[in-house]
Amino acid sequence: MAETTKTPVIILGLGAMGQALAATFLKAGVPTTVWNRTPGKDAELLAAGAATAATVTEAIGADGPIIAVLLDHASVHATLDPVAARLAGRQLINLTSTAPGDARELAAWAAGHDCGYLDGGIMAVPPMIGRPGASILYSGSRTVFDTHRETLELLAAAEYFGEDAGFASTYDFALLATMYAMFGGFLHGAAMMRSVGVPAAEFGRRAAAWVGAMAQSLPHQGAVIDTAAYTDRVQSIAFHKAALDAINRASRDANVTLDFVAPLKNLLDRQVADGRGALGFERTFEELI
């Protein structure tokens, strides 16, 4: 039998994402040890060749980086605090979604136990893992990233953003905030369209094309924000305030609440009241910081 030269990995957490990561590693021939708090989630992985550990201590007794893919910051501590003394000289790659401050806290905690720490923000849902389009944003220990880059690339395109362990998480949640604004807007629009009998799926097809076209303007908007060139405007705050006022009226006519659109309308109203209506829409950024 040919001997494997692939670096082994340990995966702590077999939720939907942990299972997808482990399955992808196994498919690529990476020796994979798995552990989950609740037993019984490893059947398919065992069949695919995973080694299963009954305890965290047993899991981290295996070789390779320790990849945590747990629910949240608290669950990472709940899992690793009891074995902290065994982490000296090891490398922890935390793919659990944690806020930037929590990622920095974990990096300091790991350093206090002489353990390398790399934080990762997964920009993919489980079926995307190992496929084109998936990416994971990393920050924290460059040594950990450089050592395991080839292994991590098996999961998703791997991009490193420097030693600040909280950077990748900030990027992750900034992208998620953008995504949720889009999802929320879609729900609002779908509710409006129900009032005139259009199914949400049909609206979804049209909205996807519209949002895709509008998204093309984001890099330009970003450049305006970076240079604060708010007087060099394409469309003014006053123009967009009128649009939001009209959306409010249209929503009321459709018997849809204003819960989703109200925050943006408030931001625009406030700037017009402050005498900034002639500036470009992107100036709204300044109201957020």
Ligand code: FVH
């Ligand atoms: N799934 C997704 O689409 C997103 C994509 C972007 C990144 N997220 C983040 O990945 C982390 C894990 O997500 P997940 O989808 O695997 O989540 P679940 O299926 O809910 O599994 C959660 C696992 O965490 C274990 N767990 C929870 N609490 C504890 C604890 N106190 N101690 C130890 N383990 C804990 C749970 O174990 P069990 O309930 O089966 O015993 C699961 O293994 C997450 O941060 C996403 O935000 C995924």
